Amino acid sequence: MTKELYTELYQITFAGQILEGFTDTEVRNNVKALFRISDQRTARLFSGTRTTLKSGLSHDDALIYHERLTKAGAAVQISAQPRTATNAPSAEANTPPPASTDTRQPEPRPAGPQQEAPFEFTGSGREYFGIWIVNILLTIVTLGIYSAWATVRNNQYFYGNTRMEGASFQYLASPVTILKGRLIALAVLVAYVVLSEMYVEAALVFAIAFIPLVPWIMVRSLRFQAINSAYRNIRFDFQGKYGEAFMVAFVWPLLNMLTLLLLTPLVMKKTHEFIANGSRYGTTEFQLKADTGEYYRFFGKGLLIAVAFGVAAFLAMRHIGFTLGSVIAVIGYLTLFGYFMAGIANLFLCAVHLDSHDFESRLQPLQMTWIYLSNSFLVVITLGLFTPWAKVRMARYRAACTAMMVRGDLNHFVAAEQNRTSALGQELGDAFDVDFAAI
Template identity: 30%
Template sequence: MSDNISQGNGKHAVVFHRKSGEYFLIWLVNALLTTITLSIYFAWATVRTRRYFYGNTEINGDRFDYHAEPIQILKGRIIVIGALVLLYILLLFVPLVGLAVLMVFTALLPMLIIRNWRYNAIMTSYRGVRFNYLGSVKRGYWTFLAVPLLMVALLVLLMTTVGSFSSFISNATPLIVAALLYIPALIALGGVMKYMIADLYVNNLRFGTAAFNAAISKAAFIKIAFCSLLAFLPFLIWTLWFSGAVLLSIMEYVQTGGHITHRVHYTSPYEDIFKLIAAYVSLIIGGLVAKCYIVVAERNYIFGNTTLSDNVQVHSNVKLGAYLMLLFTNTLITLFSLGLAAPVAQVRYARFMANATQVSGDISLLNVQAHGDTARSAVAEEAISALDLNVGI
């Protein structure tokens, strides 16, 4: 038994054991065979990669496993690629039919997301017991389709109501009022959506027959959303200040027909270009910080309020600064190696997230029974992967 294990009701550290060099060989073989076989080997590469990362993640002396068969993923991939090619052809030659098919496919997305969650859960096991997901497709449609449409309608109604005052108010007051109402409303609705997705996912997740329970609230997600805006504001202000003089110079240049007056300090084109680039970079960094804050805060909150059968508590202590530094160094490693060090970045990320996760409680006392559910089709899994929809926790 490894020395990272706490006994009884103490905390059990989640540990990722392997090193970057081992995964590099797997990654290299996967890349070569996928290229040689014109992506047919991608299914086997996916399974090998997941089995490597799952199989080297340990809690309390036991490791996870991944059970999907490559042929399942290959069949699902062929169906999804065929459907996308057909959709492209229809949009190209019969636009109206293609648009109708696209709308039907969009309407199927909530069902695909639910089935994707179920497939990935059933294909994952710990101590020989498989996970499961019991969320309903009906609730998936409410969360991913009905609620977003209602939110859009609410925002449009808000903007229309404020805009109606502009017909008899000549100044910029309606625009200011609209911004003051629209932005907080948009952020709050985004927090509500994040809550609904987390609730739909975690509170329908099972380990065997044992249920996960996440005691989470809408208010916490809305607070996280507003805090991310506060994290972004300094970068936005810096961007506006840095680019303001340049924009004023351009506006005056256009208005005066190319004559610069004393009202705006003249700068060289090179300095203007530098300021605009700096402003753009500042905006990107601010967006990254805000996004990372949301990822870290939501993960720590959801994990910290999730239990399994009321006996086992999950914990997460990801630090924002450390997470940002990890992403920054991983990006540098990948860029300067021309992508060859991508497996190193993946292993570093897996180890970092494992080290920031703990489980407390006596896992050995869990009353867990295996379930008999199966998932034989990977079509939903491949569809979600092809569309790069990052849903889930």
């Protein structure tokens, strides 16, 4: 028999309150720096809802965290977690346990301290150039047939050079499957063109009949991309429903138009929810935990930026000169471009959760704009030859600004995947590789 020992663990909780002698801005900046989190996550910590900052701590570690956060001005509290039983060592401890026949998914793991697992991209423009140029030449020579193989080679390179915690991502799609999907799409396009030339009414009916297929293609596309992506030999998956896709593709955009675009932030949130909540890593679901107000605040700031630059450009053109006004307008456009390009990715990734793990995205608008503009300039003056370096440069920056906040470790996903009954390979033949993404 074994004797049970109980380990007392503690957690640090915070309800957004600050200590006397500190300002709200000062404490927010201190907490953001201590935990290295985004503005969005910092705002959620100060929303007034009690949040567990750290858990699974010994009493000494809890005191250390309490002291550091108190010095930062945060009114945090230490509380004991429910006791958990562990088996004490005994004579039976050295006997290997029998093989389990239980096929149920493992119980949720206890929460523990989070550790940052940064992404990194290890590819180089010079290396990718060889793949890129061969893909182009073979696609031309084969009249486009090789494009399916080119897509797989490109994705395998970028997936394989994207790493986290020492492991690379994998792209597992078959070029033949992609080619089949493209041939079907080409056949549909040819049929539509022929009908439009011969029978206009028939072409109109054909186009209307195709509308219900759009949500289905969206779901199949997302599932195709997910199911052919893997990390540590565990495939991703997508289980979004047709009805959800129909809402995202047609209903929400229509309601947005009827309300004069006032629902734009809500439409984006619904799109993000559809993609995130339908995604899986092995058998574990992703979840989007975001407040609608965050999306409205994000778009509200963008609108204020647009109005400020628009007014400044108009006044400059009216009272100073057209040239200065045009310069201000261009600067305003680039500012908005960087704000949305970086901000939407940050908004989405910082709201995504996988089990007890979170994600961080720290893309900077100015840096994103600079990389995009300089890449575009260099691609133009080199007649396109800089394209491989441009793609690698952007991939490297995106990876460097992205991290997974891991609580405990990722090994439990492997255990869950071993119990998964899968016939994934049988479901790939009717998939399309149409691009549809959240960011």
